[in-house]
Every structure is written in C-alpha cells, then in structure tokens.
Amino acid sequence: MNNPIVVSSWSLHRTIGTTYHDSPAGGPKGKATHSETPLDLLELPKALRDHGYSAMQLCHFHLPSREEDFISEFRAALDQSSIKLWTLLIDEGDITDAASGQDSADWISSWVRTAAQLGTDRARVIAGKQKCSTETMDLAVTRLKQIAAVATEVGVRIETENWFDLLATPTAVNEILDRMEGQLGLCADFGNWPRPFIYEALPQIMGRAETCHAKFEFVSASELDEAHSAACLKIAEEADYKGPFVIVNGGASASEWDAIDTQRKRIKDA
Numbered sequence: 583m584n585n586p587i588v589v590s591s592w593s594l595h596r597t598i599g600t601t602y603h604d605s606p607a608g609g610p611k612g613k614a615t616h617s618e619t620p621l622d623l624l625e626l627p628k629a630l631r632d633h634g635y636s637a638m639q640l641c642h643f644h645l646p647s648r649e650e651d652f653i654s655e656f657r658a659a660l661d662q663s664s665i666k667l668w669t670l671l672i673d674e675g676d677i678t679d680a681a682s683g684q685d686s687a688d689w690i691s692s693w694v695r696t697a698a699q700l701g702t703d704r705a706r707v708i709a710g711k712q713k714c715s716t717e718t719m720d721l722a723v724t725r726l727k728q729i730a731a732v733a734t735e736v737g738v739r740i741e742t743e744n745w746f747d748l749l750a751t752p753t754a755v756n757e758i759l760d761r762m763e764g765q766l767g768l769c770a771d772f773g774n775w776p777r778p779f780i781y782e783a784l785p786q787i788m789g790r791a792e793t794c795h796a797k798f799e800f801v802s803a804s805e806l807d808e809a810h811s812a813a814c815l816k817i818a819e820e821a822d823y824k825g826p827f828v829i830v831n832g833g834a835s836a837s838e839w840d841a842i843d844t845q846r847k848r849i850k851d852a
Contacts, residue, residue: 583815583852586826588668589630590639590795593832593842597621601643605674606682606689613646624655627663633839637666639828640700641673648696657701668826669704669741669769669793670697677725678710678718678748687725691732698736704793705733706741706769709758710748718748723761730765741767741793744783745774752786759790770823772814773797773830781813788821796827798845803835806848815852 591598599617604610621629623644630638646652660667672693675686690707697705707729712718726740733740742749742758749755759766770791775783788794796814799807818827827849833841 583819583827583849585794585824585849586637587635587846587849588637588639588793588826588828589635589842590671590828590830591626591641591644592639592671593829594621594626594838595644595832597832597838598623598626598644600646602646603643606686624659627659627665630665631663633843636664637668637826639669639671639706640667640702641671642693642696643673645696645700648699650699653696653699660701667700667702668828669706670700670702671706672697672708675708676711677708677729678712678721680721683721683725687728691729694729694733694738694740695736698738703737704739704741704767706743706793708746709742711746713747714750714754719754719757719761722748722758726758726762726766730762734765739767740765741769743769743771743774743795744787745771750775752783755787756790767792769793769795769828771795771797771830772810773799777810781817784814784817785821788817788823791821791823792825794818794823794825794827795830796845796849797830798848799831800833800835800841803833804840804844806844811848812852815849819852 599620600615675690677683677686694705710722768791798811801807829842829845832838
C-alpha cells in the first residue's frame with residue numbers, strides 16, 4: 583500500500599517518557615516522568631525525520647506547555663525537520679456526561695484552538711463515553727456542533743473515532759456522522775472494537791474514514807499478529823481507503839522505533 587504513514591506520539595510513549603495530564607475535571611496535573619532518559623518533545627521531529635518519517639500525530643498530554651513561546655519552538659522544530667503535524671489528539675473529556683458535558687465541550691474547544699496554534703488543521707475528539715441512547719446521542723451532536731463552530735473559526739477540521747461506549751457500534755458511528763452533516767470527520771481505529779466483532783463492523787465505517795489508526799498487535803516482542811493485520815488491511819483496501827495509516831502501537835520490545843518500523847513495513851508490503 584502507498585498510503586502516507588504517520589507516527590502517533592502514543593507509539594513513542596515510553597521514548598518520550600513524560601506526560602502532562604490535563605483534563606476538564608481537574609485541569610493541568612503537572613509533569614509525570616516514566617523514563618530515565620526521556621526524549622524532549624522539541625527533539626521528536628528530528629528523531630522522526632532521522633528514522634525516515636515525515637508526519638506525526640500528537641497526544642495532547644505529551645505537550646508540556648500551551649504557552650505561545652513553547653508552541654513557536656515546537657512549530658520551528660517541525661519546520662526544521664520537515665515533519666507535518668497531521669492531528670492533535672485530544673484524549674480527554676466526555677461531552678455526553680449529563681452533569682459535566684458542557685465543561686468538557688468548552689475544554690475540548692480550547693484544545694482545538696491550541697491545535698490551530700500548533701499548525702495542524704485536524705483535531706481528533708472523543709464523541710462521548712456514555713452508553714449510546716437517544717439522549718446521549720443528542721447531547722453529543724449538540725456539543726460537537728459547538729466544538730465544530732470553534733474549529734471552523736480557527737481553520738481546524740475535527741474528527742472522532744470508533745472509541746468508547748457512545749460509538750461502540752457502526753450504527754452509532756454512522757448516525758453521528760450523518761447528523762453532523764459534514765462537520766465531523768472519522769478516524770477509523772483497527773484496535774478499539776473487540777474481535778471478531780471488528781471484522782464485520784469495520785467495513786461498515788471504513789469507507790467514511792479520513793484517517794486510520796493502524797493499531798496492529800504483537801504476538802511477541804517483534805512479531806505482529808499477522809491474521810489481524812491482514813484482515814484489517816484488507817478491509818481498508820476493499821473500502822478504497824486512500825488516507826494515512828497512523829502507527830499507534832509502540833510494541834513491547836526494548837525499542838519502540840523497531841516496533842514502528844515493523845508496522846511500517848507491514849503496511850507497505852500489503
């Protein structure tokens with residue numbers, strides 16, 4: 583396959599080694615380091631280029647600061663290494679929570695503005711964590727339209743993902759995309775739905791995907807689950823998917839870079 587390859591910062595979670603958790607419930611929670619030799623985020627674009635990659639996704643909790651000076655430094659690092667920031671992944675918030683959903687929508691909207699400042703034209707948001715019902719779907723659509731209005735204002739396209747309880751079925755995914763009337767894109771994920779359900783469900787949404795999380799799984803430190811990889815890639819091919827494949831799994835081997843390279847080769851060989 584000749585689709586573009588993008589690397590998620592989540593696939594380098596151990597290599598980056600530091601997180602800065604931020605959520606609508608509690609705000610920034612400070613720095614948490616889980617590596618003796620963390621890679622500074624400003625060094626990540628060059629490391630990606632050195633390993634032969636040209637695009638990345640960034641998890642919001644890997645960003646150490648939303649201050650203008652740091653954002654300018656990070657954009658400069660991307661430019662100097664010719665790395666495209668494909669998407670900002672906003673990995674918190676539940677806009678379908680009856681009590682705190684509006685706070686989540688406001689918080690996510692603030693991060694959409696940060697996405698624009700970072701120079702990306704896409705942000706992936708969570709459609710909702712509550713079980714799908716008429717009420718929760720209505721809440722999701724109402725609040726996603728609020729977020730989409732902000733996104734349009736700053737020149738960012740929002741996407742959601744087949745993730746969490748609201749979008750646990752292809753029926754729900756298709757409903758929310760239909761009701762958003764083009765204001766919401768889809769990131770289809772190979773790993774979020776359980777097997778064997780995913781093999782019948784993914785074909786029902788793959789044709790609408792603009793981005794794909796190629797979340798392959800490993801059966802050993804260096805060996806991919808070939809059956810799962812082949813099945814998911816075949817679904818993408820049959821849907822005539824032309825967008826990027828985002829490598830999300832850092833594997834269990836000592837080198838996350840090796841795990842990423844293994845997955846890149848599997849995609850290219852498909």
